[in-house]
Amino acid sequence: MKKRIISPIIQNIKIAHGTYKMTLFAPYIASNVTPGQFVHIKIPRDSSLLLRRPISVNGVDKNNGTIDLVYRVVGKGTSLLSKLKPNELDLDLLGPLGNGYKVEENIKSLWLVGGGCGVAPLKLAAQKWSNLDITAFLGFKNKSEAYQIDDFKNLCSQVFISTDDGSLGEKGFITHILIKHISELRPKLILGCGPISMLKILKQISERYDVPCQISLEERMGCGMGGCFVCSCAIGIKDSWDYKKVCTDGPVFDSREVIFDEWP
Ligand SMILES: Cc1cc2nc3c(=O)[nH]c(=O)nc-3n(C[C@H](O)[C@H](O)[C@H](O)COP(=O)(O)OP(=O)(O)OC[C@H]3O[C@@H](n4cnc5c(N)ncnc54)[C@H](O)[C@@H]3O)c2cc1C
Ligand code: FES
Numbered sequence: 001m002k003k004r005i006i007s008p009i010i011q012n013i014k015i016a017h018g019t020y021k022m023t024l025f026a027p028y029i030a031s032n033v034t035p036g037q038f039v040h041i042k043i044p045r046d047s048s049l050l051l052r053r054p055i056s057v058n059g060v061d062k063n064n065g066t067i068d069l070v071y072r073v074v075g076k077g078t079s080l081l082s083k084l085k086p087n088e089l090d091l092d093l094l095g096p097l098g099n100g101y102k103v104e105e106n107i108k109s110l111w112l113v114g115g116g117c118g119v120a121p122l123k124l125a126a127q128k129w130s131n132l133d134i135t136a137f138l139g140f141k142n143k144s145e146a147y148q149i150d151d152f153k154n155l156c157s158q159v160f161i162s163t164d165d166g167s168l169g170e171k172g173f174i175t176h177i178l179i180k181h182i183s184e185l186r187p188k189l190i191l192g193c194g195p196i197s198m199l200k201i202l203k204q205i206s207e208r209y210d211v212p213c214q215i216s217l218e219e220r221m222g223c224g225m226g227g228c229f230v231c232s233c234a235i236g237i238k239d240s241w242d243y244k245k246v247c248t249d250g251p252v253f254d255s256r257e258v259i260f261d262e263w264p
Contacts, residue, residue, distance in 0.1 A: 002097050002225070003028055006090045010066055012082070017144040019072050019117070020082045021058070024091060027065030033057045034100030035125035036193075036216050036252040039069065040224035042092035043077040044084070053077045054221050054247070056121035056193075057096065059151075070120035070147065097224050098251050101191045101214050103129055111187040112156070113202055115139040115174060115194025121216060123148055125191055126155035133157050135187065139174030139198065143167035175201040182209050192216070196260070203255040213255040219246040234259040 007024040015021045029039060040052040059068035073079050084091075103110065103125075110132050112122040119138050126134055134156040140146040142165050152159045160177045161169025170177055175198060182205065190213040192202045199215045206213030222230035226248035235244040235257045244250065 001032070002094055005029065005093045005095065007093050008090050009084055009086050009088065011086055012084050014082075015070065016147040019070060019145065019147055021147075022069045022071070022081065022084075023066050024069070024093070025065055026067045026093065026095075027062075029057065029093070029095050030060040030062050030065050030067050033060060033067065033096040033124070035128050036100035036121055036191075036214075037096040037098050038121075038224075038251065039067075039093045039095035040097055040221070041077075041081070043080050044089055044091065046076065046080060049077050049080070051222055052094065052224055053081075054097070054224055056124075056216070056251075058120045058123050058148075059127055060124065070117065070123075072117040094224060098247055099249070101125055101216075101252050103132070103189060103191075107132065107188045109133040109135075109187045109189075111178070111190045112136045112138075112152075113174060113178060113190055113192040113194070113198075115198040116141065116145070118192075118194030118198070118216070118218075119148065121193050122191065123151055123155075126152055130155045135181075135185070136160070137162075137174045137178050138169075139163070139194065140168065141165070173201075174198070175205065178202075179205060182211070187211060189213070190255075192255070199255070199258075200260050203258065203260065206255050214252050215255045215258065216251045217246050217253060217258065218251070221247055223247070234261070 011023040043049040058070040114122040135158040193216040219231040222228035231246040232243040
């Protein structure tokens with residue numbers, strides 16, 4: 001169940017170029033969040049920023065009642081967040097929102113495929129399902145934008161890294177590395193999050209190799225709770241399609257249902 005929570009900031013640090021990790025005291029969310037779910041944050045100090053900003057939960061510490069958010073500074077809201085200091089003010093959050101990834105009990109091997117800030121929610125998946133045989137495929141633009149690789153190495157059996165310019169790991173897109181391994185090491189399930197271009201390829205790969213795949217979509221959001229239709233996207237249903245809301249029907253969808261034709 002979602003709640004409105006007023007959360008003290010415990011830490012807010014830069015972890016990579018343009019990327020920050022904020023730790024918040026939010027015991028209710030720490031105990032109830034599923035990987036892939038997000039919090040909707042009211043941006044403080046600028047009343048012109050009316051809409052809350054959605055950020056996925058990146059990690060939890062249930063003993064201390066904290067959650068981590070990893071966010072990239074892309075505009076006014078995230079820039080304001082990056083300047084907040086611990087104990088300076090409490091953040092107003094709604095959460096946990098949306099549905100998360102679903103991993104059935106019979107699943108023993110899991111692939112996590114993330115690109116850029118899409119790597120962030122997959123760390124919570126690696127934390128939650130660390131008892132499974134997890135292989136992570138993490139793609140970044142370059143070495144200075146890479147983050148939390150040691151965390152993934154601690155939680156996963158194998159980690160593959162790629163960067164667009166080859167400054168860390170293999171040069172090229174992470175989906176190129178994935179395709180090299182999928183025919184021998186076929187996983188039972190793939191969980192993906194990242195740019196649309198990556199998710200489109202992931203959808204094609206999962207269909208070609210017949211491996212179920214869940215992907216998390218990013219859409220501009222208004223209310224975050226199903227009331228405004230700002231986040232609608234096309235989802236296939238049987239032989240037809242319909243609009244679904246990313247905030248409440250998603251953000252995680254079965255990749256086979258997502259119709260990417262309308263996406264840029
Ligand atoms: C379910 C969900 C989970 C998310 N999780 C994370 C996360 O864990 N870490 C993270 O860094 N970002 C995440 N995002 C994206 C994040 O919400 C946006 O980057 C943020 O709202 C931008 O706010 P802003 O005020 O800084 O930028 P704005 O000034 O609002 O916009 C700046 C630029 O970012 C683009 N943008 C804004 N919002 C979105 C969006 N929702 N999707 C795609 N592009 C957008 C705009 O088109 C514009 O080009 C998530 C988005 C969704 C929908
Ligand atoms: S953001 Fe309002 S319906 Fe999804």
